Amino acid sequence: DAGITQSPRHKVTETGTPVTLRCHQTENHRYMYWYRQDPGHGLRLIHYSYGVKDTDKGEVSDGYSVSRSKTEDFLLTLESATSSQTSVYFCASTTGAQREQYFGPGTRLTVT
Amino acid sequence: DQQVKQNSPSLSVQEGRISILNCDYTNSMFDYFLWYKKYPAEGPTFLISISSIKDKNEDGRFTVFLNKSAKHLSLHIVPSQPGDSAVYFCAASAKDFGNEKLTFGTGTRLTIIP
Numbered sequence: 712d713a714g715i716t717q718s719p720r721h722k723v724t725e726t727g728t729p730v731t732l733r734c735h736q737t738e739n740h741r742y743m744y745w746y747r748q749d750p751g752h753g754l755r756l757i758h759y760s761y762g763v764k765d766t767d768k769g770e771v772s773d774g775y776s777v778s779r780s781k782t783e784d785f786l787l788t789l790e791s792a793t794s795s796q797t798s799v800y801f802c803a804s805t806t807g808a809q810r811e812q813y814f815g816p817g818t819r820l821t822v823t
Numbered sequence: 824d825q826q827v828k829q830n831s832p833s834l835s836v837q838e839g840r841i842s843i844l845n846c847d848y849t850n851s852m853f854d855y856f857l858w859y860k861k862y863p864a865e866g867p868t869f870l871i872s873i874s875s876i877k878d879k880n881e882d883g884r885f886t887v888f889l890n891k892s893a894k895h896l897s898l899h900i901v902p903s904q905p906g907d908s909a910v911y912f913c914a915a916s917a918k919d920f921g922n923e924k925l926t927f928g929t930g931t932r933l934t935i936i937p
Contacts, residue, residue: 715866754914759924769924807923810855810925814867817866
């Protein structure tokens with residue numbers, strides 16, 4: 712399995728505050744992803760990156776932004792958190808030469 | 824528009840019996856399919872995959888079957904063990920849309936009864 716860590720693992724924040732979630736991988740993978748998992752929706756892609764400073768939107772990107780300044784780090788920012796962004800967020804990575812993605816342990820975010 | 828569908832939210836199977844998890848897809852451009860397993864409070868882990876040029880792939884107790892004409896795949900677990908209790912996600916990717924993206928189903932919670 713790829714070495715992927717996420718921080719923080721749990722966070723409670725108030726509506727309207729900015730929040731940044733961090734994903735760090737040690738596998739030198741080119742591609743990185745942010746998903747959210749919600750009951751009844753499975754895993755939905757928020758944003759992904761295909762290289763340093765190269766990012767693109769997924770299916771549920773509204774209200775989120777990302778940045779990738781180094782191969783190993785991919786940041787997800789909620790500029791102004793809303794209660795609808797309460798979810799479990801997963802980061803994943805892959806080489807691009809294979810279809811399988813490898814996931815981090817997740818961050819549980821609660822917006823009150 | 825759900826392109827990958829897992830119509831059974833949950834499934835209970837007796838230990839030692841066969842577990843069959845199903846997945847349907849609508850996008851005919853999908854050419855590679857994967858199954859992930861997820862335990863509570865952990866990230867999904869890759870289990871098994873199949874290319875559209877095959878109709879079966881086997882790895883130990885796990886076998887995935889693909890029926891392209893029906894746009895249907897299934898995961899068979901034989902024999903089922905208590906440690907198989909988890910949520911299983913089906914996923915698909917389309918080469919022409921970029922190998923690097925996966926579309927996931929909503930998941931099926933499998934419970935193995937001892």
